[in-house]
Amino acid sequence: MLGNVRDVEQSEELRKALEYAEMGWPVLPGAVWHDGHFVDPANGEPTESAMLRPIDTATTDPDLIHEWWSSDGLQVPAVLGVTGPKLSAVTVYETLAEVILGHKWFATRPTPMLGLAQMPLAYFLVRPPVPVVMVRDDVRVLPEGTTLPLPPTAVGQAAASWLVSPEEAGNVLLLGDEFADMVAGLAQEGR
Incomplete structure (x- = not known):
């Protein structure tokens, strides 16, 4: 079990993703590492890729970043710079x-x-x-x-x-x- 539903509005990952985007660095949400493999933070299911979105969707848009890092799930997505x-x-x-x-x-x-x-x-x-x-x-x-x-x-x-x-x-x-x-x-x- 990965854990409980988290308080995404207070997550360090969201704050950092927004800080990086403010500096002009495009970011993507990433899978999290659990028990030796990547898992989707929303449901804990194994995933093949560390990226949860296509590479060409990397963004500095704060609204989209809020959406990506505020989705319900078991864990907060990792922060990937592109x-x-x-x-x-x-x-x-x-x-x-x-x-x-x-x-x-x-x-x-x-x-x-x-x-x-x-x-x-x-x-x-x-x-x-x-x-x-x-x-x-x-x-x-x-x-x-x-x-x-x-x-x-x-x-x-x-x-x-x-x-x-x-x-x-x-x-x-x-x-x-x-x-x-x-x-x-x-x-x-x-x-």
Whole structure:
């Protein structure tokens, strides 16, 4: 049993989905992880996809977000961000992510940085455009239409959390080209 019907108006997921949308990040409701598989939060039935809606319906519309996260059900849907014209993501292995976090340039020009527990990657959220290919093997640009679990979402024990929160970055995404230049500069420095 997944639990009781929840109070969706007070859910952290709804508040966060609205906050992300206000920053211009398109969101989708997602399935929740339960007993080793994704389930539909409305009825607890297993589902094949983590997305509860088609990718092209990702939205920043507060009315639609209220509707999606306020439906009756057993649990609150997960919050998924979707990369596209307003939001890009660059994955960086943990060791390089630590170097970037400590770099003086990043300290003055931060961008939100997402982590998933038990994963050796960090996700730097940036504003397009982003070069399709980076100069390093340990850095990868995620394609448009990629879903990202955003806090407070968790998949099993892998909870999404902010390593650099949107607030710490001034609720602004760094331009992807600027992030790429910083990574290229680190490569030239031998880091």
